[in-house]
Amino acid sequence: MKGLIIKSISGDYDCYLEDGNIITCKPLGIFRLNKITPKVGDYVIIENGKIAKIEERKNDFERPVVANISKNFIVTSVVEPDLNLNLLDRLISITEYNDIEAILLFTKMDLVDKDSEKEKNLNDIFDYYKKIGYKVYLLPEIDKDKVIDEIKNNICVLSGQSGVGKSTFINAVTGLNIKTDEISKVLGRGKHTTRHTELIRINDGWIADTPGFGNIELKIDEVSLSQSFVEFFRCKCKYNGCLHLKEPGCEVLNKLKDGEILKSRYDNYVQFIKEIRDEIVEYNKKEKKPEVMAYYKKMQKKEKGRHKR
Ligand SMILES: Nc1nc2c(ncn2[C@@H]2O[C@H](COP(=O)(O)OP(=O)(O)O)[C@@H](O)[C@H]2O)c(=O)[nH]1
Ligand SMILES: [Mg+2]
Ligand SMILES: [Zn+2]
Incomplete structure (x- = not known):
């Protein structure tokens, strides 16, 4: 049986099967001997209720820990927290380095006054990233459907600083109720509410919410x-x-x-x-x-x- 690991919690893996069912299994002991740990995003072969084989990974991301990602939605808020182009460029580089498509989502556009200087400056920045080849989508509403279309038949992740609206986006699209961070808490002590990584099914594709982070080390030459x-x-x-x-x-x-x-x-x-x-x-x-x-x-x-x- 073939499956896709969509969730892992302390050694138990939820595998999504081709028929749409989900079963929870453990890997064969041989994996531990060989120091191989299955991870979310792995395509696996299941035999007698155990994970018996992991298909070769197309890529192997560290943050979030998800394999076989085809699109990384890099989420940046334009206010609260303030636009952070340093983290955006950092995440773009890491994504490019891993041969994953980077797609830029800018959130909280509803908090920017129409025809303001701020909006004009933002548009100049968006145009630049578009000009160099990136898809730029504006949230919460303007390009929501385009983002949903992007997910079809892909394994996608949302990444970006705490409080930019990753969980909010998933909730809006799925009707789920992942806990979202109150902005005061986010800016205060960096409390993270998304703890484990899980692929969520949207539009015949998959998307992972990820625990927010402040910064991320570039492990690139x-x-x-x-x-x-x-x-x-x-x-x-x-x-x-x-x-x-x-x-x-x-x-x-x-x-x-x-x-x-x-x-x-x-x-x-x-x-x-x-x-x-x-x-x-x-x-x-x-x-x-x-x-x-x-x-x-x-x-x-x-x-x-x-x-x-
Ligand atoms: N006005 C506005 N608020 C948003 C938007 N997206 C998220 N928020 C708010 O920002 C806060 C943090 O959102 P959350 O989804 O928890 O961020 P995460 O840490 O990236 O998952 C919450 O209070 C949300 O209600 C948006 O597009 N517009
Ligand atoms: Mg969150
Ligand atoms: Zn040069």
């Missing part, structure tokens, strides 16, 4: 980072492997000067590069835990390989 800024990657700089910092003949810097590249995008990029470099300095001081060191070793190797090409 700098070359991959530069490639994950899609509009920078398309620029024809003088030097191969240009990181768009101070290099002569850098088209990104030229476009920035001409106002063709959004300044916040570029500033966030430079900040991320700095973050990655600081991490590597830490790594070189060998103060990091062994697993972190192994991770950066792998990264550096990968980077060297890229430079050879």
Whole structure:
């Protein structure tokens, strides 16, 4: 029998079967021996009521912990909490790096005055992200149906800061009643109300709400980072492997000067590069835990390989 894991709670997995039924099963003991843990989003083969095989994963996301994601809806509120383009660009990079489609949802548009300066500035930002190739949808109402259409036949996740309206969106679409955060609590102490990850069926597809978070570490090498800024990657700089910092003949810097590249995008990029470099300095001081060191070793190797090409 084939199934899709839609929920996992302390070693029990809810599997959605092809006939639409859901059964709860445990994996065979062999998985634990091989240190393999099934996760939400895994396509599995079930034999005698146990998970016997996990199909190869298309991708393996960390935040949220869901496999085989095809679309990441990155949720950003335009007010309360304030528009956070740094987190947005960070999440876009991580999503691109994992070969997942990033779709941008901007929430709380109902709280922005029509024809205000604020609305105009927001529209300029939306237009920029559209121009570089991202789908931009506005919530709560304007593009709700388009988002629902996007979910069809896909495994999707909602990601973004606490309080931006992820649970609210799912509730509005499903009629479910996932607990939502009161904004005062969110801004105060960062209380998270969505605790486990679960795929919810919408329009013949799947979507996962995720626990909110404040920030997220970029576990990317700098070359991959530069490639994950899609509009920078398309620029024809003088030097191969240009990181768009101070290099002569850098088209990104030229476009920035001409106002063709959004300044916040570029500033966030430079900040991320700095973050990655600081991490590597830490790594070189060998103060990091062994697993972190192994991770950066792998990264550096990968980077060297890229430079050879
Ligand atoms: N006005 C308005 N409020 C919203 C919108 N989306 C969410 N909220 C409110 O923002 C708060 C946080 O929403 P929640 O869904 O818990 O955010 P989450 O942490 O991302 O799941 C709640 O009080 C919601 O009622 C929206 O589009 N417009
Ligand atoms: Mg929530
Ligand atoms: Zn460049």
